[in-house]
Amino acid sequence: MKIVVCIKQVPDTKGGVKFKPDGTLDRGAMLAIMNPDDKAGLEAALRIKDEDPDNTEVTVVTMGLPKADDVLREALAMGADKGLLITDRVLGGADTWATSSTIAGALKNMEYDLIITGRQAIDGDTAQVGPQISEHLGIPVISYAEEVKVDRKAGTVTVKRQFDDRYHMLTAKLPCLITALSELNEPRYMTPGGIYDAYADDSRVTVWGRDKLDVADENIGKNGSPTVIAKASDKVAKGKGEVVAPDSPAEAVDYIIGKLTEKHVI
Amino acid sequence: MDFSLSKEHVLARQLFKEFAEKEVKPLAIEVDEKHEFPRETVTKMQKYGFMGIPIPKEYGGQGCDPLTYAMCVEELAKVCGTTAVIVSAHTSLCCDPIMTYGTEDQKQKYLVPLAKGEKLGAFGLTEPGAGTDAQGVQTKAVLSDDEKEWILNGSKCFITNGKEADVYIIIAYTDVVEDKKGRKQKKFSAFIVEKDTPGFTFGTKENKMGICGSSTYELIFQDCHIPVENLLGTRGKGFAIAMHTLDGGRIGIAAQALGIAEGALDRTIEYVKERKQFGRSIGAFQNTQFQLANMATQVEAAKLLVYQAADAKATKSYYGVEAAKAKLFAAETAMDVTTKCVQLFGGYGYIREYEVERMMRDAKITEIYEGTSEVQRMVISGALLK
Numbered sequence: 001m002k003i004v005v006c007i008k009q010v011p012d013t014k015g016g017v018k019f020k021p022d023g024t025l026d027r028g029a030m031l032a033i034m035n036p037d038d039k040a041g042l043e044a045a046l047r048i049k050d051e052d053p054d055n056t057e058v059t060v061v062t063m064g065l066p067k068a069d070d071v072l073r074e075a076l077a078m079g080a081d082k083g084l085l086i087t088d089r090v091l092g093g094a095d096t097w098a099t100s101s102t103i104a105g106a107l108k109n110m111e112y113d114l115i116i117t118g119r120q121a122i123d124g125d126t127a128q129v130g131p132q133i134s135e136h137l138g139i140p141v142i143s144y145a146e147e148v149k150v151d152r153k154a155g156t157v158t159v160k161r162q163f164d165d166r167y168h169m170l171t172a173k174l175p176c177l178i179t180a181l182s183e184l185n186e187p188r189y190m191t192p193g194g195i196y197d198a199y200a201d202d203s204r205v206t207v208w209g210r211d212k213l214d215v216a217d218e219n220i221g222k223n224g225s226p227t228v229i230a231k232a233s234d235k236v237a238k239g240k241g242e243v244v245a246p247d248s249p250a251e252a253v254d255y256i257i258g259k260l261t262e263k264h265v266i
Numbered sequence: 267m268d269f270s271l272s273k274e275h276v277l278a279r280q281l282f283k284e285f286a287e288k289e290v291k292p293l294a295i296e297v298d299e300k301h302e303f304p305r306e307t308v309t310k311m312q313k314y315g316f317m318g319i320p321i322p323k324e325y326g327g328q329g330c331d332p333l334t335y336a337m338c339v340e341e342l343a344k345v346c347g348t349t350a351v352i353v354s355a356h357t358s359l360c361c362d363p364i365m366t367y368g369t370e371d372q373k374q375k376y377l378v379p380l381a382k383g384e385k386l387g388a389f390g391l392t393e394p395g396a397g398t399d400a401q402g403v404q405t406k407a408v409l410s411d412d413e414k415e416w417i418l419n420g421s422k423c424f425i426t427n428g429k430e431a432d433v434y435i436i437i438a439y440t441d442v443v444e445d446k447k448g449r450k451q452k453k454f455s456a457f458i459v460e461k462d463t464p465g466f467t468f469g470t471k472e473n474k475m476g477i478c479g480s481s482t483y484e485l486i487f488q489d490c491h492i493p494v495e496n497l498l499g500t501r502g503k504g505f506a507i508a509m510h511t512l513d514g515g516r517i518g519i520a521a522q523a524l525g526i527a528e529g530a531l532d533r534t535i536e537y538v539k540e541r542k543q544f545g546r547s548i549g550a551f552q553n554t555q556f557q558l559a560n561m562a563t564q565v566e567a568a569k570l571l572v573y574q575a576a577d578a579k580a581t582k583s584y585y586g587v588e589a590a591k592a593k594l595f596a597a598e599t600a601m602d603v604t605t606k607c608v609q610l611f612g613g614y615g616y617i618r619e620y621e622v623e624r625m626m627r628d629a630k631i632t633e634i635y636e637g638t639s640e641v642q643r644m645v646i647s648g649a650l651l652k
Contacts, residue, residue, distance in 0.1 A: 074277060190281045191315040192338070193328030199274050 001056045001152060003045045004110060005080070006103060006117040006133070007038040009064055009071040013122055019232075034071050037118025041180035043187040044148045045116050046079045052152070057081050059110070063091065063103055072205050076198035077190035083205040084110075090210050093222030096124070100132030101224065105215030106208060107137060114157060115177040119144060130179035140172045143179040150174075269570075278334045282341035285314065291345035297479035298348065298624050303430050304479055307349055312383025316353060321361055325373055326381035332514075333576040336521040340572070343525025344532070347628030348479035350525060354518030355426040356380070359636075360387025363435050363456065363511045367499035376433050376458055388431035389515075390422035390485050391508050398641050400505055401452055405487065407438040409494070416440075416457060416497065418490040421469065424635070428483025429468050434459045436485070437508050440501055454504030458496040465490030476627035513586040515636045517579060520572045520592035523600035523632035527565050530600075530607040530625040534558070537611055537620075554610060561603045568596040587649045593632075594642035600629035 011017070011030035018026040034042075042060065049056040060075040062068045063086040072083030086106050094102060107115065115137075117130035127143070134141035146167070147160035157176050161168040162183075198204070210220070218224055246252040260266045271279070289310055297304050311317055319335040321327025328334075335357060343350035364377045379385040396402030405420025418438055425434075436459050439452035459466060469484030499507050535558065538549035548554050575592035578585035604626035608615035615622050633639045 070273070070277070073273070074280075077277065077281075189285055189314045190277070191328060192278055192281065192319050192330045192334055193315055193323060195274055195277045195281065196328070196330055196334075198277075199272075 001048070001052075001113050001150070002111050003048060003056065003058050003114045003116065004107065004112045005038070005042045005045045005058060005060050005075070006115065006130070007042060007060050007062050007071055007075060008035045008118070008121045008123075009033070009062065009068045010035045010121050010123045032067075032070065034074055035118050035121045035123075036182040037120060037122075037180055039118075039187045040182045040184040041116040041118050041178070042075055042078060042080065043185045044145070044178075044180055045114075046188065047185070048114075048148070048150050049079070051150075055152075059084060059112075061086065061103065061106060061110075063087070063094075063099060063106075066207075069205060073195075073198040074190060076204060077194035078188055079194065081204070085205060085207045086209075086213070087207060088209040090221050093225065094220065095225035095227035096126050096128040096132060097226055098220050098222075098224040100129045100136060101215050101219035102213060103129070104133045104136030105213035105220075107133065108214040109212065113155075113174045114150065115139075115175070116148075117177065117179050119179045119181050127179070130177060134177035137175075137177070139175050139177055141177045141179070142170050142172055145178045145180050146184055148178060148180075148184070274330075275334060275337065278330070279337050279341065281314075282338045285311075285316075286341045286345045286349075290342055290349050294346040294348075294624070295619065295621065297346060299478075299618070301473070301478045303481045304346075304349055304352070305430070308352060308383070308386065308430075311349075311353065315383070317356060317383030317386075318361060318381025319357065321357075321365055321377065321381035325365065326378040327361075331576075332517065332579040333573060336517055336572060336576040339518050339521040340525040340528070343522040343628075344529035346479075347522060347526050347625065347631075348477045350522040351426055351477050351480050351519075352386075354515065354522055355389065356387045356431075358515040358518040359389030359426075359511055360431070360433060360435055362514050363389075363498060363507055364458065366510065367456070367507055368458075369495075371495065372458060372498065380433060385432035386427055386430055388425055388427040388434045389511065390425050390434055390436045391512075392422060392424050393420070394423050398638065400454070400508070403437065403439055403452065403454065405436070405438040407440050407455060407457060407492075409440075410491070414494055415491045416494060418457065418459070418465070418487040418492055420487055422485040423470075424472060425483055425485050426480055426635070428481045428485065429471070430481040432461050434461070434485065435498060435511070436487070437504050440504070453502040454508070455501050456498040456504040456507045457492055458498050459487075459490070459492055463490055463492065474631075476624070476629070476631050509586075512636055513584075513589045514579060516589040516593040516642070517572065517575045517585075519632055519636045520568075520575060520589070520596040523593070523596035523629065524565070524568050524572050526625050526629045526632070527561075527568065527596070527600040527603040530604045530622050530629075531558075531561050531565055533620075533622055534561075534607040534610050537614075541612075541614075548610070557606055557610060561606060564599045564603060568592075568599040571595050587646055590637070590642040590645035593637065594639050594646070597629070597632035597639060600632050601626075604629040 009032045012033045018029040020026045045058045058080045059082045060080045061084045120127035131141050142159045144162040145159045146162050149158045155174050156171050158171045315328045318327030319330045323329040339350045339354050361380050380387050407416045407418045436457045440455040441453040445451050465488050467486045469486050472482040538554050541548045571592040575588040578588040607622045608626050614620045
């Protein structure tokens with residue numbers, strides 16, 4: 001069984017977000033990490049591999065600058081078998097459409113039974129790339145996966161999908177694409193020896209440029225991106241808090257519930 | 267001269283840091299207060315290969331270099347001195363001598379499960395009357411009449427991982443010879459002793475000032491029979507084995523001291539930004555700024571010495587002086603920095619939940635065990651005046 005996990009190197013927002021003067025993210029000034037939802041997707045793939053290690057191959061794919069190689073090595077150190085880095089200057093400035101077209105262009109030249117992506121990246125928060133890839137490839141997608149179970153004999157995958165106030169249990173035939181939530185699991189750590197192995201053998205990471213991708217020129221890079229950022233600005237500061245003095249705890253609870261209902265929080 | 271870390275080291279540090287923050291830090295206060303050995307953490311460290319970092323893969327280890335191992339101890343010590351010394355004593359004082367002096371059979375039987383973390387290791391040299399003065403060792407091993415066993419009698423004290431370990435390296439004297447001046451000299455040998463060997467029991471559990479979760483026990487041997495094949499290295503060469511083992515161990519303790527200093531400094535930097543006195547953060551006062559600058563410089567110097575010693579272990583056959591310098595400087599830095607951090611915290615620094623007082627207590631032992639700072643000065647000056 002061949003599983004492809006799409007991962008993204010994103011700025012770590014834990015240490016605070018830093019912006020350039022033009023309002024775009026200053027990625028150079030922030031630490032880079034593996035996107036949390038993608039990491040959960042990778043862990044899901046590795047758990048499927050754990051069930052039958054000899055007959056499962058996990059390949060991680062990322063698109064980005066050459067330094068995104070680091071996030072592939074991290075995935076190898078966690079237990080992935082191979083990595084693919086899609087990098088080319090002409091792919092720069094891509095929005096979700098161009099990104100998904102590009103990654104699908106790579107996947108068309110790869111073998112897969114199951115593709116796993118994170119639900120969304122913490123830098124863009126669009127949740128669009130995964131489902132778009134499945135559209136480009138013409139395969140089913142199950143998004144917001146909280147549990148994943150593969151039936152190798154039947155060639156199906158069963159997913160518990162988060163959906164508003166309930167869950168859906170969905171079974172799809174492979175090949176299929178799943179988008180994973182970080183709640184899906186607790187990703188394993190790398191091992192020190194795994195880290196050494198990840199860097200010891202360069203043949204485990206393949207680098208593809210534009211020429212290896214099955215995608216039209218009008219769908220890649222900045223020119224292939226229909227999204228235009230008109231303006232980027234900081235979040236508007238929150239207003240002053242409201243101070244109330246209810247007479248009893250019960251009254252206080254009623255007041256809070258009323259406010260939360262009014263704001264459609266509950 | 268290249269001071270940059272390799273990509274492997276950068277990623278390994280990320281791993282150790284993540285693990286320490288998520289798995290070790292939340293337990294550090296409790297481990298200290300309850301004097302409780304963090305067994306669950308050790309099990310987790312076993313799962314991820316932390317118990318055999320510098321041991322080759324063919325013997326169940328991770329096949330990494332001494333610097334990677336030192337960085338692991340450092341990152342653990344930033345959040346919990348106890349957890350750091352468990353790894354250090356196990357790896358440097360038990361795995362390393364078996365790797366260096368063990369026969370193939372000994373490596374298969376003992377090193378493989380130790381490096382995989384299935385078993386925990388300890389090392390026993392110190393006795394009530396013999397710390398720095400090795401000739402004071404009273405523990406004696408005698409060969410049985412049929413020459414199939416060694417019979418061990420005596421006791422060891424202050425043994426890290428004491429009751430929790432499964433495999434012990436024990437130093438005992440096996441012969442007494444006369445030197446040229448007719449003075450009697452004990453000749454030592456090293457033995458691999460398994461827990462539950464008849465005649466091997468535990469004495470006092472030490473109630474310590476710091477590294478409180480570490481299991482520090484007295485080991486007692488009363489007619490303890492050990493198979494002859496458990497002699498480690500050559501008979502009579504036990505002192506050299508012990509000294510060589512401690513050279514490596516000192517790099518681990520130096521890394522622990524470095525981590526403690528860094529952990530205390532990190533917390534203090536955060537604290538002085540938030541704590542307000544006279545209408546501004548105490549970080550705005552020049553006294554605070556200069557103290558932080560001094561401490562950061564000391565820590566950086568300690569780091570360079572520790573990393574240099576780890577690199578020397580990878581590249582040189584003798585690295586005792588580098589290890590002694592690293593331990594001496596890192597331990598004294600840890601004590602100095604943690605004491606100043608407590609002072610900068612003021613009253614809060616004296617309170618348990620702010621953690622810097624624990625770090626100050628933990629720092630003190632790094633100036634004492636595996637060779638006091640005075641012993642390190644003897645090693646360093648001995649090499650200078652040779």
